[in-house]
Amino acid sequence: MATKIPVTKYFRPFVPPLPPGTKISNDLYWDVYIYRPLCRLWERVGVYLYNRVINRFEIGVRDKAYNARIHGPYCPWRYYGTKKxxxxxxxxxxxxxxxxxxxxxxxxxxxxxxxxxxxxxxxxxxxxxxxxxxxxxxxxxxxxxxxxxxxxxxxxxxxxxxxxx
Incomplete structure (x- = not known):
């Protein structure tokens, strides 16, 4: 089998290295050089979007005025501010x-x-x-x-x- 240059060479640093001495068959080639990097890329894009975009909007976060010691269990429909x-x-x-x-x-x-x-x-x-x-x-x-x-x-x-x- 001739030496192949993977199409996803850019994504290779994100994938953990293979154990030394692993022989790459054709099935393992698709798994190692295509599926794993693309799955890892999809995972990293999701984490990036959550951390940098979704998390910044504070969607679904509890009210800042909520205190578990004072208010008890959290109810998402209740107003926890000081003045209504x-x-x-x-x-x-x-x-x-x-x-x-x-x-x-x-x-x-x-x-x-x-x-x-x-x-x-x-x-x-x-x-x-x-x-x-x-x-x-x-x-x-x-x-x-x-x-x-x-x-x-x-x-x-x-x-x-x-x-x-």
């Missing part, structure tokens, strides 16, 4: 710019507000000890809809929606 602000529906029109100026307008702040809103909705409407009617009704309707599509998929005529795009 007025609700948007209670703000007068003249105070609206000041109310918006107190909000966190960074990407992380917007994402954390969306996550907090989702958890608040989930807690109020779906997260109860006993089953409640909205959750039961929503699951029943979605299950029936999906079951109807699965069972009658072949019988749904395409000509009905031919010109309705």
């Amino acid at each position: 602000d007025t609700k948007l529906m209670d703000v007068k029109l003249c105070d609206l710019p000041a109310w918006f100026s107190r909000r966190d307008k960074s990407i992380g702040g917007i994402a954390n507000a969306a996550v907090k809103s989702f958890y608040r909705f989930e807690h109020y409407y779906f997260d109860h000890y006993l089953i409640n009617l909205p959750r039961f009704f929503l699951r029943f309707v979605l299950f029936g809809y999906l079951l109807g599509i699965i069972l009658f998929y072949d019988e749904i005529p395409a000509s009905v929606a031919e010109y309705h795009w």
Whole structure:
């Protein structure tokens, strides 16, 4: 077998070296010189993106005012600040710019507000000890809809929606 120069020579320093005396067969060649470096590259890109991009936005991080000794178990829908602000529906029109100026307008702040809103909705409407009617009704309707599509998929005529795009 002639000496081959690997295509991924640039990525070779990231891969741990092979034990001395290892003979490279054709199968091992693909594994050593192509699959391993590309997998390692994919892993390093993911770590880089998490550390340098995603982690900087502080998405999903607990509130800075949260203290486990004071507040107990962490609830993602609860506000842990020292002073509660007025609700948007209670703000007068003249105070609206000041109310918006107190909000966190960074990407992380917007994402954390969306996550907090989702958890608040989930807690109020779906997260109860006993089953409640909205959750039961929503699951029943979605299950029936999906079951109807699965069972009658072949019988749904395409000509009905031919010109309705």
